[in-house]
Amino acid sequence: MLSYQHLYHAGNLADVQKHAALAWVLDYLTQKDKPLTYIETHAGRGVYDLGADEAVKTGEAAAGIALAEALFPPDHPYRQRLDEVRATYGPMAYPGSPLIAALGLRETDTIHLAELHPQEFAHLRAAARDWGANVYQRDGFDLALALTPPTPRRGLMLIDPSYEVKGDYEAIPRHLSAIHRKWNVGVLILWYPILKGAPHLAMLKVLETAFPESLRHEVRFPPVRDGHRMEGSGLFVVNPPYGLEAELSATADRLAQLCKPGRTA
């Protein structure tokens, strides 16, 4: 039974870390005049209304993108995507990763998006009609295995689970290894939360043994409200593109400015 809805969390600092990285990687990959495949295993609804009750209630976007956006230069691909989305969908719109991908890619590229939750999938299917994307209401890891190696072979997979199923941390390294065996040239980006009690650590130990050449990057931030368990956000990247490490460090420096003691909104 799936209960997670990203509308409560869209535009939080974890999204900023993940979406800035995604926009940058797509910008980097599209500099070469060769088509790409983009696969997303856990797509969400694709575009979010930060004025919706759910988003306002948690205040995560107010403590996230509302403060962080100005720290990115106007020509950063993430800022460009934010501007494009507001121009098309209205001033309170925020792009999910599928829309960041759809805007960052070209007509010659191919997009595959999986989302299992019926309500989220219905939103995604409606939104993605304009994006030329293939959408699937099915398990994202099943889809990833079915599609790999994709055509075109060059490309990127974003794996952004909600970690609401207890076994996710154990299963994810197995899924990544199976995908990588079929698609050893694909850039695989896995997002994970840093929660109190650090349940991600055991998963990372297995991943780092399996993928010694990978890139791991984390940002820490204060919990957005009392009792909130998330204190940071991480990205684990297999086949990281050249320059990504420096880009992730630049994002971390930007976010650190928001977390300085005594800073107020």
Ligand SMILES: C[S@@+](CC[C@H](N)C(=O)[O-])C[C@H]1O[C@@H](n2cnc3c(N)ncnc32)[C@H](O)[C@@H]1O
């Ligand atoms: C963190 S949200 C995705 C957010 C999105 N990637 C973004 O950044 O805009 C995770 C999504 O995965 C969906 N989900 C959960 N289990 C899934 C599965 N096994 N296969 C596909 N989607 C799943 C949830 O319904 C939720 O919408």
